[in-house]
Amino acid sequence: MERSSPQRPDREGRHDGLAYSLWLPDSADGSAPAPGVVVVHGASSRKENHADFARLAAANGWAALTFDLPGHGESEREFTGAAVDDVIGMTHLLGSEPGVDGGRVAVRGSSLGGFLAICAAAAEAEIAGVIAICPASEDHLAAGVRQRRFEMRVGDPLHLEAWLAAQDVGDAVEGLPGRPLILMHAEGDTQVPSERSEQLYARAGEPRKLVIVPGGAHTTVQHDPELQSLALRWLERELPAG
Numbered sequence: 001m002e003r004s005s006p007q008r009p010d011r012e013g014r015h016d017g018l019a020y021s022l023w024l025p026d027s028a029d030g031s032a033p034a035p036g037v038v039v040v041h042g043a044s045s046r047k048e049n050h051a052d053f054a055r056l057a058a059a060n061g062w063a064a065l066t067f068d069l070p071g072h073g074e075s076e077r078e079f080t081g082a083a084v085d086d087v088i089g090m091t092h093l094l095g096s097e098p099g100v101d102g103g104r105v106a107v108r109g110s111s112l113g114g115f116l117a118i119c120a121a122a123a124e125a126e127i128a129g130v131i132a133i134c135p136a137s138e139d140h141l142a143a144g145v146r147q148r149r150f151e152m153r154v155g156d157p158l159h160l161e162a163w164l165a166a167q168d169v170g171d172a173v174e175g176l177p178g179r180p181l182i183l184m185h186a187e188g189d190t191q192v193p194s195e196r197s198e199q200l201y202a203r204a205g206e207p208r209k210l211v212i213v214p215g216g217a218h219t220t221v222q223h224d225p226e227l228q229s230l231a232l233r234w235l236e237r238e239l240p241a242g
Helices: 047-059 083-095 112-123 138-146 157-166 169-174 195-203 225-238
Strands: 011-015 018-023 034-040 063-067 100-110 130-133 181-186 208-213
Touching: 011 083, 018 047, 018 083, 034 047, 034 083, 034 112, 047 063, 047 225, 063 083, 083 100, 083 112, 100 112, 112 130, 112 138, 112 169, 138 157, 169 195, 181 195, 181 225, 195 208, 208 225
Parallel strands: 034 063, 034 100, 100 130, 130 181, 181 208
Antiparallel strands: 011 018, 018 063
């Protein structure tokens, strides 16, 4: 019986204490620089859990970078509000990669990652677009820290809870005018209700897209290849030409 292993990253390394994996598209034909996407996982997760999306992105002509948030996986440091800056730092790292169009680097996050992706894009105008999957609210995340529901290394839970409670991801969505935002959610999500994405969509400016999937659960959209491809195709159409 012949056995094969999934595609491995083109490079693995550390940046500012954070472990990352980089997937690059086949650029041997000398084509134009590729768009890029930084993948931000959720609470209690790690970069390997989103390798499926990174492989699909690379197969569709994108450079993809997954990384472990602070307090997760192989990354150093504990999780704090500085994670927003870490997401921004990873977009700069990917944008500086040879063969990547630094003007077309987007972020794709799920749950906590969706929250961070939106906040990072609001804080950094160079982030070209956002894919937000079942983005968690600040209240949901603050309650999770208070109730110790998340498996992540946190230095000062009270300080982190206060920081989360002080954020407003709805305001952050309104700070993305002119940059594409696609919100994706399963209707059957019992952890973060799909109404959350509907509310954010109502506050977002164009270009924007909302995908609500019947049934499903919190992780359904994250690992559905058809929905992953849909998000990439829509985002690539909406990104400005490099």
